Amino acid sequence: MKKQSKDVKNRPTSSGRDSKEYFRPKSKKELKEILKNNDILTIIAGGTDLLVSNYQKLYKIDKWLDLDLIDEFKEVKIFDDKIEIGSMVTHDRLVRLEKIKELFPILHSAALDLGSPQIRSRGTIGGNIVTSSPAGDLLPPLLVYDAEVVIISDQEERKVDLNTFFTGPKKNVLKEGEILEKIVIPLKKDKSRGVWKKVGKRKALVISSISLALNIVFDKDNIIKKAKMAIGSAAPVPLRIKSAEEILIGQSLDSIDYIKVAKAAAKQISPIDDIRGTAEYRISVAKNITKSALKEVTK
Amino acid sequence: MTKKYVGQNISKVDAKAKVTGKADYPQDLKFDNYLNVKIKRAPYPHAILKSIDLKQAKKVDGVVDIITGQDYPDLNKFGLIIKDQPVLIGIGEKMRFLGDALAIVIAESEEAAFKARDKISLEIEKLKVISDPFNAIKKDAPAIHDDIELCTDYISQDIGKQNILVDHYLKKGDINKGFKEADLIVENTYQTQHIDQLPLQNEAGYAVYDQYTEILKIWAASQWLHDTQADVAQALNLNKDKVRIIQTAIGGAFGKKEDISVHLHLALAAMHTKRPVKLVYTREESMISQSKRHPLTIKAKTGVTEDGYLTAWQVEVFGDTGAYASSGPAVVHKGMYHCTGPYNVANVKGVSYAIYTNNTYGGAMRGFGTTQMAFAYESQIDIIADKLGMDPAQFRYQNAYDTNSTTPNGQRLSKSVNTKRTIEEAVKLSNWKGESEK
Amino acid sequence: MEIKLTVNNEKRKVNVKPHTRLIDLLREDLGLTGTKEGCGKGECGACTVLMDNKVVTSCLVLAVQADGSEILTIEGLETKDKLHPIQQAFIDTGAVQCGYCIPGMIISSKKLIDQNLNPSDDQIKRALSGNICRCTGYVKIVDAVKQAAHEIKSGVK
Numbered sequence: 001m002k003k004q005s006k007d008v009k010n011r012p013t014s015s016g017r018d019s020k021e022y023f024r025p026k027s028k029k030e031l032k033e034i035l036k037n038n039d040i041l042t043i044i045a046g047g048t049d050l051l052v053s054n055y056q057k058l059y060k061i062d063k064w065l066d067l068d069l070i071d072e073f074k075e076v077k078i079f080d081d082k083i084e085i086g087s088m089v090t091h092d093r094l095v096r097l098e099k100i101k102e103l104f105p106i107l108h109s110a111a112l113d114l115g116s117p118q119i120r121s122r123g124t125i126g127g128n129i130v131t132s133s134p135a136g137d138l139l140p141p142l143l144v145y146d147a148e149v150v151i152i153s154d155q156e157e158r159k160v161d162l163n164t165f166f167t168g169p170k171k172n173v174l175k176e177g178e179i180l181e182k183i184v185i186p187l188k189k190d191k192s193r194g195v196w197k198k199v200g201k202r203k204a205l206v207i208s209s210i211s212l213a214l215n216i217v218f219d220k221d222n223i224i225k226k227a228k229m230a231i232g233s234a235a236p237v238p239l240r241i242k243s244a245e246e247i248l249i250g251q252s253l254d255s256i257d258y259i260k261v262a263k264a265a266a267k268q269i270s271p272i273d274d275i276r277g278t279a280e281y282r283i284s285v286a287k288n289i290t291k292s293a294l295k296e297v298t299k
Numbered sequence: 300m301t302k303k304y305v306g307q308n309i310s311k312v313d314a315k316a317k318v319t320g321k322a323d324y325p326q327d328l329k330f331d332n333y334l335n336v337k338i339k340r341a342p343y344p345h346a347i348l349k350s351i352d353l354k355q356a357k358k359v360d361g362v363v364d365i366i367t368g369q370d371y372p373d374l375n376k377f378g379l380i381i382k383d384q385p386v387l388i389g390i391g392e393k394m395r396f397l398g399d400a401l402a403i404v405i406a407e408s409e410e411a412a413f414k415a416r417d418k419i420s421l422e423i424e425k426l427k428v429i430s431d432p433f434n435a436i437k438k439d440a441p442a443i444h445d446d447i448e449l450c451t452d453y454i455s456q457d458i459g460k461q462n463i464l465v466d467h468y469l470k471k472g473d474i475n476k477g478f479k480e481a482d483l484i485v486e487n488t489y490q491t492q493h494i495d496q497l498p499l500q501n502e503a504g505y506a507v508y509d510q511y512t513e514i515l516k517i518w519a520a521s522q523w524l525h526d527t528q529a530d531v532a533q534a535l536n537l538n539k540d541k542v543r544i545i546q547t548a549i550g551g552a553f554g555k556k557e558d559i560s561v562h563l564h565l566a567l568a569a570m571h572t573k574r575p576v577k578l579v580y581t582r583e584e585s586m587i588s589q590s591k592r593h594p595l596t597i598k599a600k601t602g603v604t605e606d607g608y609l610t611a612w613q614v615e616v617f618g619d620t621g622a623y624a625s626s627g628p629a630v631v632h633k634g635m636y637h638c639t640g641p642y643n644v645a646n647v648k649g650v651s652y653a654i655y656t657n658n659t660y661g662g663a664m665r666g667f668g669t670t671q672m673a674f675a676y677e678s679q680i681d682i683i684a685d686k687l688g689m690d691p692a693q694f695r696y697q698n699a700y701d702t703n704s705t706t707p708n709g710q711r712l713s714k715s716v717n718t719k720r721t722i723e724e725a726v727k728l729s730n731w732k733g734e735s736e737k
Numbered sequence: 738m739e740i741k742l743t744v745n746n747e748k749r750k751v752n753v754k755p756h757t758r759l760i761d762l763l764r765e766d767l768g769l770t771g772t773k774e775g776c777g778k779g780e781c782g783a784c785t786v787l788m789d790n791k792v793v794t795s796c797l798v799l800a801v802q803a804d805g806s807e808i809l810t811i812e813g814l815e816t817k818d819k820l821h822p823i824q825q826a827f828i829d830t831g832a833v834q835c836g837y838c839i840p841g842m843i844i845s846s847k848k849l850i851d852q853n854l855n856p857s858d859d860q861i862k863r864a865l866s867g868n869i870c871r872c873t874g875y876v877k878i879v880d881a882v883k884q885a886a887h888e889i890k891s892g893v894k
């Protein structure tokens with residue numbers, strides 16, 4: 001028996017049927033056309049969630065809609081009062097964008113910690129949002145920055161506050177035939193300070209056991225004017241911790257009762273036991289990271 | 300005499316092939332006209348196979364054939380130490396863990412093979428699943444294997460022995476005397492978990508059968524080339540000289556590739572089709588069907604004098620060996636022999652049990668039972684030092700092995716005993732200044 | 738579906754199915770088996786290749802999505818019987834054990850060294866954070882990257 005030389009040869013295609021269609025629109029217009037003429041489409045962006053959840057079952061997908069060639073979806077636009085991030089912007093690009101680092105440091109830090117260099121090269125902000133995992137790392141930062149998402153279909157366009165977008169673990173308000181086009185984040189005049197905390201079993205390539213985003217605006221007397229806090233991986237959806245925010249507002253740096261805020265945070269979450277940690281562990285870590293995030297932001 | 304190798308930096312012979320991507324691991328080989336193989340595995344960890352329906356599966360375009368136990372009723376069980384693992388579960392037979400193989404699917408493409416695999420329908424009768432070794436040793440627990448003969452008469456009457464694969468005993472000095480000499484006795488239970496060795500390369504291989512010479516060649520990793528050859532031959536009723544195991548590059552093993560993996564199913568598929576066949580495990584398959592580091596439950600009772608000298612050490616070790624023996628008898632046994640770690644204890648007593656459960660089987664992994672034991676004895680040492688109010692480094696030092704120390708199984712250590720030096724170095728390098736200054 | 742791409746500087750035209758992954762295209766169709774599959778889920782990094790100069794796990798990229806792109810695999814590093822300095826450094830420092838992670842490690846190292854000829858330990862660890870070595874040879878792998886960067890820098894001067 002001789003070993004075959006490793007020539008360039010196409011694999012025998014004797015088995016299986018080819019998928020009926022693979023759509024690769026180059027513009028939003030073409031996209032809408034495709035949406036109009038097709039019912040069930042599997043949408044692929046960077047593929048880093050889709051290829052994992054369909055491992056060894058990819059052949060079962062009938063119709064693909066690939067967003068990778070739509071340049072409009074890769075744009076980042078800065079206006080006076082808002083910034084628009086296309087859904088196909090990768091984590092790697094988010095990390096490199098100076099404007100994001102300057103204006104939305106928590107989003108920058110979260111993207112920097114996400115997955116690995118390989119995952120950041122392909123994974124997109126849109127994919128992270130639509131996957132809607134309670135552990136999605138970009139989600140707590142986007143929540144504290146009051147992000148909205150623009151959703152389009154072949155005939156409609158709607159804007160949804162991210163706070164109402166997630167409806168359960170890996171569930172959201174998107175309907176069949178709807179596409180996430182872009183993320184809109186308001187630009188605020190106040191100067192804020194933010195912290196991102198991610199806790200997992202390793203430093204890289206790890207899905208968060210729990211995560212926290214905190215953004216605070218001080219007035220000129222160093223009194224907390226606005227506070228936004230969100231926790232990931234500790235409830236069916238990434239969660240704004242309004243009870244803690246309320247306690248913080250009006251406090252001065254040295255009057256913050258860390259324990260009280262931490263307890264409020266721990267009370268609002270409803271974590272479960274899973275492979276990434278027990279509920280008990282998560283509650284105790286939630287308290288600790290709340291405390292350390294507050295200490296960091298007030299430093 | 301100049302030193303040719305000792306003390307020199309020698310590059311690995313295959314390093315160049317590996318940095319250029321030219322080293323061939325089994326999944327990198329390609330034979331003309333080869334077929335792909337996939338295994339249908341047990342859907343439930345403890346069940347009787349009532350029937351297999353292959354009709355839909357065989358209709359999948361590209362499927363060449365599907366082999367079940369019915370096609371080869373005379374196969375023998377296999378295993379590294381004890382032959383207790385079936386090649387294929389036949390009708391009326393029992394599956395004992397999720398890795399048990401029920402059918403071998405052979406197809407022109409990998410995709411066709413796993414499509415067909417997923418179309419095989421089964422009828423099974425579920426049995427009570429035993430996932431905790433302490434449930435397995437209850438008197439009324441169902442027996443996972445019907446034919447265990449290794450259990451000795453020494454075994455405690457309090458436990459059911461129907462799931463105990465082997466029991467082992469250890470005795471040195473006089474344990475009662477040792478506890479009498481002690482000022483303090485500390486008892487604790489330690490529990491370790493399953494760990495996958497996780498070599499980066501999944502199990503994979505090719506087999507080619509030459510029907511004229513009747514020689515079967517298998518290209519697949521093995522840590523025991525000749526044992527694998529012998530086991531394949533006895534399981535398939537072949538002459539050993541007709542079986543060739545060819546070692547390719549191996550992408551890590553760490554104990555996991557001591558056991559047979561793809562070999563037997565590839566062999567059957569090659570002989571059945573007379574064509575080269577290829578089988579590559581997925582990561583999940585590798586995790587489900589191949590060995591793990593044994594979870595051990597270690598009950599330790601230690602006696603110590605108030606000035607910090609160990610006088611007695613008694614252990615009971617319960618090893619979850621899973622569905623099949625693999626290296627279990629040796630791992631659990633060896634673990635127990637290391638129960639005192641590198642510390643002198645004149646009086647030692649131990650018993651260990653390798654217990655069948657419906658979990659993935661335990662096998663070899665770096666350390667072979669001793670790593671689990673280290674967790675127990677080092678924790679025990681720290682707890683005792685704390686109770687005595689002694690510096691744990693000093694406590695270790697004054698009990699550490701030296702030349703002429705004897706191990707629990709009575710081996711005299713005559714040379715190269717560096718425990719004390721190791722402790723000295725560790726104290727220095729870690730800048731350890733005692734508990735109070737932590 | 739027909740796609741066109743450049744692999745290791747050679748132009749290729751190949752037929753793929755919509756669900757063919759880039760790793761399958763490379764390994765099965767193009768015979769470039771230096772790229773390894775360790776998990777199929779982007780966790781281990783053994784299948785890392787450069788795609789338009791970005792590190793990607795080729796198990797998580799559809800071949801169709803590589804249409805028009807430039808791919809570099811481990812086989813593309815050597816030049817006329819001369820090893821790439823990174824490959825040589827991996828041999829010299831003893832960074833190769835079982836070898837299964839090495840193609841991916843070298844590709845990720847190349848991406849780093851292309852941008853940074855003076856990488857610190859931390860930068861190396863970050864750049865290789867998507868590549869797992871189970872023989873636990875990270876120390877020597879970091880040494881290898883440093884040595885390679887040093888050699889390339891000396892050569893560049």
Ligand SMILES: Cc1cc2nc3c(=O)[nH]c(=O)nc-3n(C[C@H](O)[C@H](O)[C@H](O)COP(=O)(O)OP(=O)(O)OC[C@H]3O[C@@H](n4cnc5c(N)ncnc54)[C@H](O)[C@@H]3O)c2cc1C
Nearest residue numbers: 045046047048049050115123124127128130136137180779
């Ligand atoms: C090894 C590994 C590590 C990871 N680590 C992390 C981590 O640390 N933190 C983290 O948060 N995530 C992590 N992920 C998950 C994943 O990488 C991210 O969620 C990523 O952002 C998903 O984006 P994508 O473009 O790859 O999505 P895809 O896989 O392409 O799509 C994901 C889902 O969203 C849908 N979709 C995508 N874009 C749109 C759109 N514009 N409109 C409508 N539907 C759309 C798809 O249909 C699909 O159901 C990891 C994944 C892997 C494989």
